[in-house]
Amino acid sequence: MHRTRIRVIEDALDANNTIARANREDFDQAAVKVVNLMSAPGAGKTTLLERALPDLGGVRAGVLEGDVQGSYDADRIVSLHVPVTQINTDPGFGGECHLDANMVRSAIPALPLQEIDLLLIENVGNLVCPAEFRVGEDARVMVSAITEGEDKPLKYPLMFRTCELVLVNKIDLLEHLDFDLDLFLHNLDAVHPGVPRLLVSARTGEGVQEWSRWLTRLVMPVEAPV
């Protein structure tokens, strides 16, 4: 029975990858770079977007918000005068705990791809399933808040292993926590050796300029300042 279940999952992931490639082609044709932003609930994805969006230089960005229900994050982003599209995984997609390629595909007709250079996809807050489903992104960025503890790379390795950048957020709280930053970075390197990481605080603004620059460079690798 377990083998059958795994087979079903593998078939679902194969189908997902086929649709993700179709998304990728649509994004490439429109010359839009795509970031899949992932984290546990409450790690600070939306606040880090709010921080970065006004600071992207000439890069025109759009946001695709993924939530089980509601549009609380999209309502925050829209006040920045950035085009925002909402996907709710409930009820149309059965209340799924992640975005998959088909959900993103269903949103493509609503995305202003001709008017943007960069699409930031904010995934559902979850450290497990979002990592399993490619959606056609160029890069995966994950946010790990130091309030979540040092053990998260070890307990959710796929998420930490399949991303191109780790934002270590809430770094302003370091002095108020029993959090061993060296141990966290050691665990991170054990799972994904040398993965680029930025120590940031969405609250104080520490490190957010580097985060904006990372996004800008993704779109304009040459023109951006070093």
Added chain:
Amino acid sequence: MHRTRIRVIEDALDANNTIARANREDFDQAAVKVVNLMSAPGAGKTTLLERALPDLGGVRAGVLEGDVQGSYDADRIVSLHVPVTQINTDPGFGGECHLDANMVRSAIPALPLQEIDLLLIENVGNLVCPAEFRVGEDARVMVSAITEGEDKPLKYPLMFRTCELVLVNKIDLLEHLDFDLDLFLHNLDAVHPGVPRLLVSARTGEGVQEWSRWLTRLVMPVEAPV
């Protein structure tokens, strides 16, 4: 296609509930009360267990740990000389992001049900899917850390709506965060009016005696001190 997907999910939940009832019968027969402990990753489930377990009076407790992989939490609990059983959802169960009734059922033969009065099941860290799958528990307890923000009840309503107790954890950090406790409690009551809640800090010990008492009363409703 969406309708088909929802039908598949409903059938899966029906099957889950049937197995959950079988688990419930086994637990009842052994006179074991069962708590399903749920939260986002890093909210403090394990530390709150470590705090409560030595303070349960005459109640004999056991722990069932659910993780995608590894046994980091079980290794911590075992040092308290409490019987611990580990379920890994990967690979046997396809890397699932939650425990379901069948996974718990598969662990029952390994549980020392005749030697315990209370089984504490620590679910996979996730605010979405664990709420959908009953496992045969008497009560659901969820942990919401104030570092996750005030909006979590609104964004993950099923989790907050289907629990019997909310542990509002990391309350020691209140003065260091831009967290509006009244707004969080307002959002909680909007989703689950009047649900019992305890303000706790697994770090400082604030409120953990009440948490231990709540567990004791679940097992011994009359004998426990008021």
